[in-house]
Amino acid sequence: SITQLCNVPYDTAYKAANNTSSSCETQTIHSKIVASNQPGINEIIAYLESKLKTAKNSGLKTITICSGELHSEMRLTNRMPTVCNAMYKLLRQDDIIVARPPKGKGSRLIITYKLK
Numbered sequence: 001s002i003t004q005l006c007n008v009p010y011d012t013a014y015k016a017a018n019n020t021s022s023s024c025e026t027q028t029i030h031s032k033i034v035a036s037n038q039p040g041i042n043e044i045i046a047y048l049e050s051k052l053k054t055a056k057n058s059g060l061k062t063i064t065i066c067s068g069e070l071h072s073e074m075r076l077t078n079r080m081p082t083v084c085n086a087m088y089k090l091l092r093q094d095d096i097i098v099a100r101p102p103k104g105k106g107s108r109l110i111i112t113y114k115l116k
Contacts, residue, residue, distance in 0.1 A: 038077065038078075038079055039074070039076070039079070041086050041089070044079070044083055045086045045089060047074060048070065048086055048087065048090060051063065051065070052115060055115055056115040062114050063113050064098065064110060064112045065087060065110070065111055066107075066108070066109070066110045067080065067087055067107055067110070068107030070087070080105060080106060080107060087111055090113065091113075094114050095111060095114055096112040097109075097111055098111065
């Protein structure tokens with residue numbers, strides 16, 4: 001399985017899993033392993049919730065979050081749609097979307113969350 005192969009070199013992992021040495025297919029296994037090391041939406045939501053809680057505990061009434069900054073802060077790679085989904089998921093009726101990318105999910109999504 002992919003998770004059992006995470007601690008070996010990518011080409012070795014692929015050969016072990018598929019008894020082949022195609023470099024194109026090795027790239028596929030590399031992508032799967034790299035993707036499995038990235039946090040999912042639940043981890044991103046938890047991180048975002050902790051930022052909101054910290055801001056509230058500091059006495060702030062609102063906090064403005066930019067998806068691109070959050071993505072960078074968490075040191076993510078190619079997870080912008082997931083970051084945006086997490087931000088939208090925490091959006092409440094009285095929160096304000098300050099800026100929305102043309103397709104809705106991009107580094108320029110900015111939301112001001114009202115802290116209650």
